[in-house]
Every structure is written in structure tokens, then in C-alpha cells.
Amino acid sequence: MRERLLRWETILLVLCVVVFTWGSATTxxxxxxxxxxxxxxxYTEVALLALALLPIILTGQIDLSVASILGFCSxxxxxxxxxxxSFETIVPIVVVAGAVLGSLxxxxxxxxxxxxxxxxxxxxxxxxxxxxxxxxxxxxxxFPDAYRPLVTDTVPGTFLPYATVLVIIVGVLAAVxxxxxxxxxxxxxxxxxxxxxxxxxxxxxRVRFVLYIVSGALCAVASLVYxxxxxxxxxxxxxxxxxxxxxxxxxxxxxxxxxRGAVVGVVSALLLMAGLRNVLFLNDITNEIxxxxxxxxxxxSVLVPVIANLxxxxxxxxxxxxxxxxPPEETPQDxxxxxxxxxxxxxxxx
Amino acid sequence: xxxxRALLSGRELSIVLALFAVVxxxxxxxxxxxxxxxxxxxxxxxxxxxLLAIGQTLLVITRNIDLSVGSVMGLTAYMxxxxxxxDHETPTIVVVLAGMALGAxxxxxxxxxxxxxxxxxxxxxxxxxxxxxxxxxxxxSATGVHQINADQMSSGFLSFGSGSIxxxxxxxxxxxxxxxxxxxxxxxxxxxxxxxxxxxxPQAARLAGIPAGRRVFTAFVISGAxxxxxxxxxxxxxxxxxxxxxxxxxxxxxxxxxxGGVAIFGGSGTVLGAVLGxxxxxxxxxxxPILGVPAFWQRAVDGAALLLAISLDRAVMVRMAERxxxxxxxxxx
Numbered sequence: 001m002r003e004r005l006l007r008w009e010t011i012l013l014v015l016c017v018v019v020f021t022w023g024s025a026t027t028x029x030x031x032x033x034x035x036x037x038x039x040x041x042x043y044t045e046v047a048l049l050a051l052a053l054l055p056i057i058l059t060g061q062i063d064l065s066v067a068s069i070l071g072f073c074s075x076x077x078x079x080x081x082x083x084x085x086s087f088e089t090i091v092p093i094v095v096v097a098g099a100v101l102g103s104l105x106x107x108x109x110x111x112x113x114x115x116x117x118x119x120x121x122x123x124x125x126x127x128x129x130x131x132x133x134x135x136x137x138x139x140x141x142x143f144p145d146a147y148r149p150l151v152t153d154t155v156p157g158t159f160l161p162y163a164t165v166l167v168i169i170v171g172v173l174a175a176v177x178x179x180x181x182x183x184x185x186x187x188x189x190x191x192x193x194x195x196x197x198x199x200x201x202x203x204x205x206r207v208r209f210v211l212y213i214v215s216g217a218l219c220a221v222a223s224l225v226y227x228x229x230x231x232x233x234x235x236x237x238x239x240x241x242x243x244x245x246x247x248x249x250x251x252x253x254x255x256x257x258x259x260r261g262a263v264v265g266v267v268s269a270l271l272l273m274a275g276l277r278n279v280l281f282l283n284d285i286t287n288e289i290x291x292x293x294x295x296x297x298x299x300x301s302v303l304v305p306v307i308a309n310l311x312x313x314x315x316x317x318x319x320x321x322x323x324x325x326x327p328p329e330e331t332p333q334d335x336x337x338x339x340x341x342x343x344x345x346x347x348x349x350x
Numbered sequence: 351x352x353x354x355r356a357l358l359s360g361r362e363l364s365i366v367l368a369l370f371a372v373v374x375x376x377x378x379x380x381x382x383x384x385x386x387x388x389x390x391x392x393x394x395x396x397x398x399x400x401l402l403a404i405g406q407t408l409l410v411i412t413r414n415i416d417l418s419v420g421s422v423m424g425l426t427a428y429m430x431x432x433x434x435x436x437d438h439e440t441p442t443i444v445v446v447l448a449g450m451a452l453g454a455x456x457x458x459x460x461x462x463x464x465x466x467x468x469x470x471x472x473x474x475x476x477x478x479x480x481x482x483x484x485x486x487x488x489x490x491s492a493t494g495v496h497q498i499n500a501d502q503m504s505s506g507f508l509s510f511g512s513g514s515i516x517x518x519x520x521x522x523x524x525x526x527x528x529x530x531x532x533x534x535x536x537x538x539x540x541x542x543x544x545x546x547x548x549x550x551x552p553q554a555a556r557l558a559g560i561p562a563g564r565r566v567f568t569a570f571v572i573s574g575a576x577x578x579x580x581x582x583x584x585x586x587x588x589x590x591x592x593x594x595x596x597x598x599x600x601x602x603x604x605x606x607x608x609x610g611g612v613a614i615f616g617g618s619g620t621v622l623g624a625v626l627g628x629x630x631x632x633x634x635x636x637x638x639p640i641l642g643v644p645a646f647w648q649r650a651v652d653g654a655a656l657l658l659a660i661s662l663d664r665a666v667m668v669r670m671a672e673r674x675x676x677x678x679x680x681x682x683x
Contacts, residue, residue, distance in 0.1 A: 062472070114660050117415075117472055118604075118614040122656035125601040129650025136646055235646075243480055246473070256473055286491065292484030298477035302469045 008253035008304070012268035019275040027282045033159040035278065041152060041229065043274040044163040045070065045238060047267075048222035049245035050252075051167075051174050052215035054266050057249050058178070059190040059208065060258025061109070061116040066219050067241035068127035069101045071234075073223035075131035078140030078233025087147055095220045101127055102216020106209045124242070131235035140233040151228045163225050170218070175263040183207070191258025240291075247294050248273055251301035273297065361611030365626040369633060376637040383640050390519065394587060396632040397525035400625045401580040402603045403610070404525075404532050405573030407624040410607055411536075412566050413549045413616030414464060414471035419577050420599030421482035422456045426581030427595040428486050431498030434507070442507045446582050453578015454571050456482055461570025465563040479600065483593075490593040500589030511586025521583050525625070528576060532621045541565060549616025601649065605656040606631050613663060631655060 024031035049066045056063050073094045080090045101123070108119045151163045160168075178184040189197040190204055198204050227233045252269035254261025273294070280290055376383045402419050409416050426449040433440045433448060456478070463474045490496050500508055513520050536542040547555040548562045556562050585591050610627025612619025634655075635648050 108657065108661070112661060112664055114664055115614055118608065118660050119657065121601060121604055122653045122660070125605070125649045125653025126657065127653070129647060129653055132646035133644070133650060136644070240480075243476055246476065250473065256470055286487075288484045288487035288491070291480040292488070295477040295480030295484065299463065299469075299474060299481075302473050303463070303467055306467050306469060 009262055009265040009268060012252065012265055012272060016268050016272045016275065019272055019279065023275055023279040023282075027279055030279060030282060035282075037154050037159045037161050037164075039274050039278040040159075040164040041161045042277070043270055044151075044161075044167050044229075045222040045226045046241060046244045046248060046273075047167045047270050048170060048218050048225070049241060050248040050266055050270060051170050051263075052218040052222075053245050053249050054174065054252075054254060054261070054263065055178060055184075055187050056116075056211050056215060057246075057254050057256065058187040058258055058261055059211065060194070061208070062120060062246070062256075063105065063116070063212065063215055064120040064242050064246075065101070065105060065123040065127055066215065066245055067238045068124045068131070069098055069216055069219035070223040070226060070238045070241065071236065072101060072127045072131040072134070073098050073220040074227045074233045074237040075135040075235045077223065077227050079134050081143065081233065082140050087144065091224060094224060095217050098216040098218075098220025098223070099213050100216070102212045102214070102219070103209070105216070106212035109212065110205050110208045128235070128239070135233065135235045137235065141231055143228060143231055148228050148231060151225050163229070166221075166225070171263060171267055178263055187211075188259050191255075191260070193259075243291075243298065244273070244294050247298035247301065251297050253301075255305065256302060269301075361623050362620070362626055365610065365623065365630050369626070369630050372630070372633050372637055376640050380640045383637065388636075390514075392633060392636055393522045394519050395636070396629045397519065397521040398580050398584055398587070399599075399602060399606060399632060400525045400628045401528055401576050401583070402599065403606045403624040403628040404528050404621050405576035406603050406607045407610075407612050407619060407621045408532070408536075408545060408569040408573050409471070409566075410604075410612045410614060411545045411549045411616055411619055412562075412569055413552065414566060414569070415475065415604065415614075416457075416460060416471065416570065416573060417475040417600045417604075418456070418460060418478040418482055419573075419603055420596035421479050421486065422453055422574060422577045423581040423584065423596035423599060424593065425456065425482050425486045426450075426452050426578040427585040427591050428489065428498075428581075428593055430507075430582045430585040431503065431591040432489070432493070432495065434503045435495060435498065438502070439504055440507075442504070442510050442586070445507060445586075446579065449578040449582035450575040451578070453581065454575040457570040457572070457574020457577070458567070460574070461567040464570065465567040483597070486593045496592055498591045503585070503589065507586050508589055511583060511589070521587060524579070524583065528579075529621055529625050536621060541568075545569060546617055550618070598649070601656075602631060602652050603628075605652045605659075608663075609655050609659040611659075611663070614660060627659075 029035055049070065052066055053063055076097055077090055077094050080093065081087070085093075105116075105119060105123055108114050108123075109116045149162075152161055154161050155165060178187065186197065186202040186207055189200065189202055190207060194204055223237070226237055230237075248269045249261075249266055250256060251273070252261065252266030254266065276293065277290055280293070373384065382388065402423065406416060406419065429452055430445045430449055433445050460471070460475055460478055463469050464471045510520060515523060536545065544555070544560045544565055547558065547560055548565055552562060581596065584595060606628035607619075607624045608614055608627070609630060610619065610623035610625070612624055631652060634651055638647055638651070639645055
């Protein structure tokens with residue numbers, strides 16, 4: 001029971017309640033339905049990017065190119081719309097384009113065995129650069145009035161915007177896949193030890209490939225939401241949003257080394273960040289300060305497990321395994337050791 | 351034959367050849383590319399990014415990375431402007447030292463989180479990228495000084511940035527000095543060689559008694575100081591500063607380092623390679639408009655260069671592993 005109460009996901013949910021209570025108590029207009037809709041809508045793209053990143057980080061890798069894929073797909077939407085294509089045709093093309101960019105990441109990382117970090121720093125620049133090549137620094141606007149409400153309008157009788165409904169559907173799907181399917185369990189297995197996962201029959205390469213393609217497609221969906229929401233397709237759309245998405249995933253209790261985390265944590269983190277951002281916004285705190293806060297949240301979220309382990313280590317000097325208990329979820333992980341273990345000779349000999 | 355192959359496989363040589371090819375092609379298209387002014391500008395631009403690349407090399411060798419370099423550079427550039435607003439006659443050397451100190455402090459912050467708290471450098475510096483940039487913007491909006499122009503800085507500082515000795519710009523001389531010192535230290539000092547040991551096998555390095563945490567921390571501080579220096583030099587060369595100086599520079603720096611043959615997994619690479627990588631990418635960037643390619647391609651080129659470099663490294667590694675395996679099986683037979 002105590003373990004459950006102390007779980008990071010629980011703490012996050014409590015923090016969420018605290019922020020929302022504090023917001024409505026101190027800030028005029030925070031609790032109004034219109035504002036809550038705005039707050040939710042404001043985080044739809046981040047939420048989609050974070051849900052795309054979550055399974056990748058669970059397997060111990062990363063995709064820093066998510067916001068650049070969004071930018072590219074937005075620019076592509078603009079170019080195609082400019083060329084006179086109907087929106088119904090643009091949607092599938094853009095989603096396929098996102099999946100193709102994701103599969104390029106996957107090819108470099110999975111087929112060629114290149115480090116995900118370096119590859120996605122490279123594609124972060126490449127995709128954003130290609131977005132500029134497509135659209136330059138102009139903006140395409142004037143998307144038809146018929147489509148915007150599909151994103152920004154609220155479901156009749158509620159304060160939920162349609163875009164948020166989309167996020168909820170993706171979130172529920174992600175939770176079901178990650179927590180209740182063999183595929184989901186294989187993500188954790190890969191994150192905890194790639195070699196071991198391979199020896200237990202998980203097709204690690206294929207899983208990774210699928211994750212990056214799905215991630216690309218989800219980023220493309222996010223780009224459509226973004227483009228319609230602002231009625232503007234620009235090459236610099238969502239620039240820097242990868243930070244917010246990574247911050248949300250890590251703050252949500254997903255270990256950067258892989259193998260640990262839950263969808264509910266990430267969703268709580270997203271709500272927490274959206275609430276915080278909204279309170280700051282209503283109090284006229286500038287965007288730059290909000291970036292600082294996101295940066296600090298990211299740092300804090302990786303520091304928390306370290307500090308927690310330090311405290312726990314003092315309380316229980318003996319490792320959990322020796323006490324005859326299953327190891328706690330937060331096994332102390334040395335970043336250096338974690339990278340060194342993959343493909344090390346000891347693993348091969350087992 | 352083997353010696354030729356050994357020479358050709360050296361990363362430095364292949365970069366020099368690529369550089370040569372780019373320069374020849376561009377000059378054929380437009381001979382003005384190689385005039386005195388063009389070369390001068392090229393070296394000036396490359397010098398600033400070379401300083402960033404030298405610092406980044408120290409970190410990447412230890413299997414770390416610093417994504418916050420652009421923000422730190424922007425912060426120190428902005429601070430040098432602010433120092434002149436506070437006192438128009440601030441001596442140049444004071445500005446340089448203050449900039450390096452601020453850069454080192456930012457590096458120490460990153461380094462402490464990485465080395466003491468054992469948090470991955472990627473995440474820490476992705477966070478500080480925004481924190482440092484936010485401080486930069488916050489400072490600008492708190493003081494209401496959004497842009498600092500050349501007439502607000504001392505003439506001594508500006509002439510220091512644009513000056514040259516025997517035709518070689520000061521900035522290039524400083525970059526070359528930093529390169530020489532870093533190359534010597536990495537190659538000859540015990541602590542320098544230990545950085546390679548930490549990068550190629552962190553656990554073994556620790557077991558061998560290398561104070562890995564302290565070395566990584568020091569590398570972050572030195573890199574930060576170099577980034578701080580680069581920010582001050584940017585201010586003195588361009589003469590116009592706002593809070594967005596150095597934005598998105600991290601991609602170009604990481605690309606330069608990796609193109610220069612510094613393995614992203616740590617343990618190998620030289621500062622000379624990184625500086626040549628910086629020079630190559632700067633040359634390509636300035637060649638693009640001359641070849642009729644819009645400047646929009648620059649980010650795409652940086653990204654593609656990085657991807658190409660890591661793919662090449664991987665191909666070479668795979669082939670080498672295969673050759674070693676073959677040799678071993680031959681010896682066994």
C-alpha cells in the first residue's frame with residue numbers, strides 16, 4: 001500500500017490536483033469551461049508527440065526529430081493546399097509522409113545500427129531544413145472554415161475540444177497496447193536488456209522499426225491539428241516542441257534508460273504542465289520564462305529518481321534482491337553502465 | 351600501398367580533400383569565392399564555431415554531449431554587450447575573462463548534474479538549453495535592452511574582433527591557439543588521455559582508478575569557458591547583439607564534431623578533426639548561395655552531413671571488424 005502511495009504516478013496526480021486547485025483559487029477565469037478547453041487544446045500537439053515518444057523511450061532509445069517531422073508535415077500541408085489539392089487528399093498524403101520520415105529514422109537506427117541520439121539530432125536538422133526548402137519563410141493560411149471546427153470546437157454539451165477527444169483516443173490506445181498486450185510487454189523487456197529480450201524471442205529490430213514509423217505518423221497527425229488550429233502552415237511550426245514532449249515523458253516517470261514508466265504518468269505530466277502553463281499565461285508570464293520552467297521540469301524529472309534512490313539507499317543499505325524481494329521498479333541505474341551493458345561480452349556468454 | 355591506404359583512411363585527410371573539392375567547384379562557378387575578402391570571412395566564421403567544436407570534442411570523447419552551447423554562447427555575448435552599457439570603457443580583457451567565467455559557470459552547472467547526479471548529459475543539456483536561453487531573454491526584457499549596437503561598445507573591443515595580424519584575423523589566431531593547446535593536452539597529458547579511456551569504456555576506466563566524474567566535470571567547465579569565449583568573440587566581431595545569438599547552433603556544432611571523426615560513442619577522435627569539420631561545414635554553408643542554392647538549405651545540409659558522417663563511421667567500423675575477424679581465423683588455421 002505504502003509503495004503504491006509513493007509511486008511517482010500517484011504523486012503526479014496529486015500535483016495535478018494541487019495545480020488545478022491553486023489555479024482556480026488564485027487566478028480569475030482559470031476554472032471556466034472556456035479556459036479549460038483552451039488549456040487542453042493548447043497541449044494537443046505536445047500530447048501527441050509525447051505519446052509517440054513514450055514507447056520509444058520505454059525501449060531505451062529516443063526520437064528528437066518529432067517536432068521537425070511536425071514542421072515538415074505542416075509545410076507539406078501548406079504546399080499541397082497552395083497547389084489546390086483538397087484537404088481530404090492532403091490528410092492521407094501527409095500521414096504517409098510522416099510515416100516515411102519515421103521509417104528513414106528507423107532505417108538508419110535499426111538497419112544500419114546507428115545511435116538513435118545522433119541520428120535524430122541529424123534528422124531534427126534535416127527535416128526542419130527540408131521544411132524550409134519546401135515553404136521558405138512564407139506562411140500558407142486560408143484553410144477552409146469547414147475544417148477548423150473539427151479541431152477547435154468542443155463536443156456539444158462538454159468542454160472537451162474535438163482535438164482533445166483525439167488525444168484521449170490515442171492515449172487509451174497507447175495505454176492498452178503498452179500495458180495489456182505482448183507487444184507492450186516486449187517494449188519493457190527491450191528497455192531492460194536488449195540482448196535478453198532478443199534471446200527470449202522478441203524481434204527487437206521489427207519492434208523498433210514499427211515504433212519509429214508509428215511515431216512519424218503520429219507527428220503528421222499532430223501537424224494537421226497544429227496547422228488547422230493556427231490556420232497557418234509554416235516551416236518553423238512547433239520548433240522546439242521536442243523539448244516539451246521529452247520533458248513530459250520523463251516527468252511522467254518514464255526512465256530515460258528504458259524499461260520503466262506508464263501511460264497514466266505521462267498523461268498526468270501533460271495535464272500538470274498544461275495547467276501550469278495556463279496559470280502562468282493568465283498571470284502574464286512570458287513564453288521565455290515558460291521555456292525556462294519546461295527546461296527545469298526536464299532536469300528535475302531526471303533528478304527525482306536519482307534523489308529517490310539515494311534516500312532509499314540510505315534507508316535500505318542492502319539491495320532488494322538480497323532481501324529476498326523482487327527488485328523495486330526504480331532499480332538504481334548507472335547511465336554509463338546502462339549503455340555499456342548492451343552488447344557487452346558477458347551478455348553474449350549467457 | 352598499405353601506407354597510402356593508412357593515410358587515406360585518416361579522417362583529417364579525407365576532410366581536407368572534401369574541403370578542396372568544395373572550394374574548387376565553387377571557385378569554378380564563381381571565381382569571386384576565393385578573393386581575399388571571401389577567405390577572410392570564411393576563416394572568421396569558422397573560428398567561432400571551431401571554438402565551440404573544440405569544447406564539444408572534449409565532451410563527446412568522454413561519451414557525453416552538450417546541447418546547451420548555443421544558449422551559453424548567446425548568454426555570454428549578451429553579457430559582453432551589457433558590460434559596455436554599464437561602463438562604455440570596459441577593458442576588452444575584462445569582458446573576455448568575464449565571458450569565459452560565465453561560460454565556465456554554465457559548464458559547471460551542466461557538469462555537476464552529469465557527473466555528480468549521474469544524469470545523462472543529453473537530457474541535462476536539453477533542459478539547460480532552454481534554461482540558459484530563458485535567462486538570456488529574461489535579462490533582455492528585465493532591462494529593456496533588446497538589442498545592443500556597435501556604437502554602444504568600446505572601439506577597442508570592436509577593433510579587437512575585426513583586427514588581424516599579418517592578414518590573419520585575431521579570431522582565427524585565438525581558435526588556432528585553443529586548438530594547439532587542446533590537441534597537446536589531449537595527446538600528452540595524463541588527464542587528457544584519460545578522457546579517451548572514460549569514453550571507450552567507462553566502467554573499466556573507473557576500475558582502473560581514473561576519477562571519471564571529476565574528469566567529465568572538468569571537461570564541461572573547459573568546454574563552457576571556450577563557449578563563453580566564442581560568445582564574446584561573436585559580440586566583438588559582429589558588433590550587434592540580441593538575446594537570440596547562437597540559437598540552433600548546437601546542431602551545427604555536433605555536426606562539425608561528428609563530421610570531424612569524433613565518434614559519438616566516445617573514446618576516439620581529435621580536436622584537429624573537429625576543427626576541420628567545422629571549417630568544411632562553414633565552407634559548404636558559404637558556398638551554397640554562390641552555387642545558387644537558397645540559404646534555407648543550410649540546416650538540412652548540417653543534418654545530412656551529420657547523418658552521412660555517422661553512417662560512414664559505421665561502415666568503416668563494420669568493415670574493420672570483418673577484416674579483423676578474417677585475420678583472426680586465418681591465424682587460427
